[in-house]
Amino acid sequence: MSDGRLPQTEEPLRQWLPMVVLKFLVFLAFAFVLFETTVGLGERDLGSGRAWVTIAGMMGLLLLVGVDRLISLRFTTSGVEATLAESKSQALDEVGALDDQQVAAAARAQILEARSPDQVEGALALAIELNVHRVLVRVKEAIQKKRKAYVRYRPDPRALVETYQVACLDVKAGKTQATKANDYLWAYSYDRETIVSLRLGRVVGLELCEEGFDPAELMAAWKKEPEWNLPREW
Numbered sequence: 001m002s003d004g005r006l007p008q009t010e011e012p013l014r015q016w017l018p019m020v021v022l023k024f025l026v027f028l029a030f031a032f033v034l035f036e037t038t039v040g041l042g043e044r045d046l047g048s049g050r051a052w053v054t055i056a057g058m059m060g061l062l063l064l065v066g067v068d069r070l071i072s073l074r075f076t077t078s079g080v081e082a083t084l085a086e087s088k089s090q091a092l093d094e095v096g097a098l099d100d101q102q103v104a105a106a107a108r109a110q111i112l113e114a115r116s117p118d119q120v121e122g123a124l125a126l127a128i129e130l131n132v133h134r135v136l137v138r139v140k141e142a143i144q145k146k147r148k149a150y151v152r153y154r155p156d157p158r159a160l161v162e163t164y165q166v167a168c169l170d171v172k173a174g175k176t177q178a179t180k181a182n183d184y185l186w187a188y189s190y191d192r193e194t195i196v197s198l199r200l201g202r203v204v205g206l207e208l209c210e211e212g213f214d215p216a217e218l219m220a221a222w223k224k225e226p227e228w229n230l231p232r233e234w
Contacts (some may be wrong), residue, residue, distance in 0.1 A: 002085050021030040057171065081140040087117040091124040097154060097161050099205030103130045128201050132183075138206045139185060143232050151187070153198050161204060164191040167213040170228050171200065187220050 088111055097108040107127035114120045142149045149168055154161045166187035174180045184197040215234045219226075 006023070033099045045112070084114070084117055084120070087120045088112065088114065089157065091120050093217055094124060094128050094154075097204045098209075099152070100131050100134050102135075103127050107119060113148055115177065131204065132200050135185075135200065135203050135206050137167045138208060139171060140230055141209050142206070143209070143230055145169075146215060146234065148209040148211045149187075150207050150209060151185070151198065154202050154204055156202075160195050165209070166190065166196070167215075167218060168206075168220075169195070170226070170230055172197075172229055188213075 006084045007058045039185060091111045092108060095111070098107075104127065107123050110123035111120055114123060138149070141147075148165055150163060151166050152161050152163050169186045169188065171183055171185055171204050174182050174184055183200040183202050186195060186197050188194070189196045
């Protein structure tokens, strides 16, 4: 069983070496331009050549800034993704909503230390996975004890967290090609007065209520007994 701590990972050579090589090449190009600008200048020409040296220096600084900007971007088939800073901001917002504060704190530290968007995504994905295990334990308890629960759910990474009362029924994988890779919490929502399916990876927290529920009452209109994935005595 996980203790809620995220493992420390070293940055792969393939992630930092290209950045060092690229900056070194830019520096060499910058030095070459300065050399070509000043070589052969006599005392009379040195004064007028200073303007070109200044321009070359400014261009070199702009190139270094541009290299940092390109390194912080990630190119995909769909275009340029968010910068590293933007990725960190969004990831910190997501882990900040998790109920498991130990997991959230560990993930937050790894995200802040991340050197690439891939590392940010890795820390976030692991934090979500650990939080799912915690939520799943409480879902099983709610089913076995037939107790209502308050679920905190974020339908989209950029959406606000929603909170409503449910009766947990089961956990099942999605049925379509687009959803079968994810597990979903099936529950009766007292706010919506219907059965809802909530993607388990987006359930940020679940707390049991003292109030119980009657499974027979919820399933009164069902035509046949369902095949449950999670064990229960009802």
